[in-house]
Amino acid sequence: MPGRVRPGTSSLKSRGHIRVAENSNAAVPSSPINSRRGMPAPAKLPRRAGDEQVVVQFSMQELLMRMEVFLRRTRKMHSEKEVMFTIGNLYFSYTDLKMTIDKEVFNLTQKEADLLKFLCEHTNKILKREEVLLNVWGKDDYFLGRSMDVFITKLRKYFKADPQVNLETIHGVGFRFNTPQS
Numbered sequence: 001m002p003g004r005v006r007p008g009t010s011s012l013k014s015r016g017h018i019r020v021a022e023n024s025n026a027a028v029p030s031s032p033i034n035s036r037r038g039m040p041a042p043a044k045l046p047r048r049a050g051d052e053q054v055v056v057q058f059s060m061q062e063l064l065m066r067m068e069v070f071l072r073r074t075r076k077m078h079s080e081k082e083v084m085f086t087i088g089n090l091y092f093s094y095t096d097l098k099m100t101i102d103k104e105v106f107n108l109t110q111k112e113a114d115l116l117k118f119l120c121e122h123t124n125k126i127l128k129r130e131e132v133l134l135n136v137w138g139k140d141d142y143f144l145g146r147s148m149d150v151f152i153t154k155l156r157k158y159f160k161a162d163p164q165v166n167l168e169t170i171h172g173v174g175f176r177f178n179t180p181q182s
Contacts, residue, residue: 069138088162119177
């Protein structure tokens with residue numbers, strides 16, 4: 001089966017099953033997964049074994065979320081189509097990292113844009129704090145949670161321009177990005 005390590009083989013041996021062809025897409029990163037059992041030390045790995053070595057010390061769900069974030073970041077470099085969102089009276093261009101409010105243009109950081117894009121894709125739904133951290137930052141820990149709080153405060157300042165748009169905190173759960181129904 002493609003993408004799965006067969007019992008009794010290492011990720012190095014099954015790497016050929018994951019990547020379809022060496023020259024099919026040079027932009028596709030590969031990483032051998034090391035569970036610290038039955039794998040050679042990082043210094044003994046073949047030079048072409050992967051872009052980096054991942055030491056598995058987390059759940060399978062977290063691994064999949066990290067891989068999605070990693071792939072999403074590599075796709076940004078090759079993004080050609082414009083990603084735009086209309087949020088009430090606010091216009092957000094994810095591609096250009098800009099938000100327009102009443103003809104005034106604000107430049108966003110990449111992380112602000114990533115967070116706002118995730119919120120725009122899940123409007124009027126309750127989002128768990130952990131879910132936002134895993135999807136935008138790639139992992140869930142205390143310090144990243146504090147960082148996310150700072151970014152949410154920045155985004156709320158933009159949303160003050162339109163009273164129909166707000167980012168509601170749901171105590172003990174997470175957030176809900178309330179926007180006018182279209």
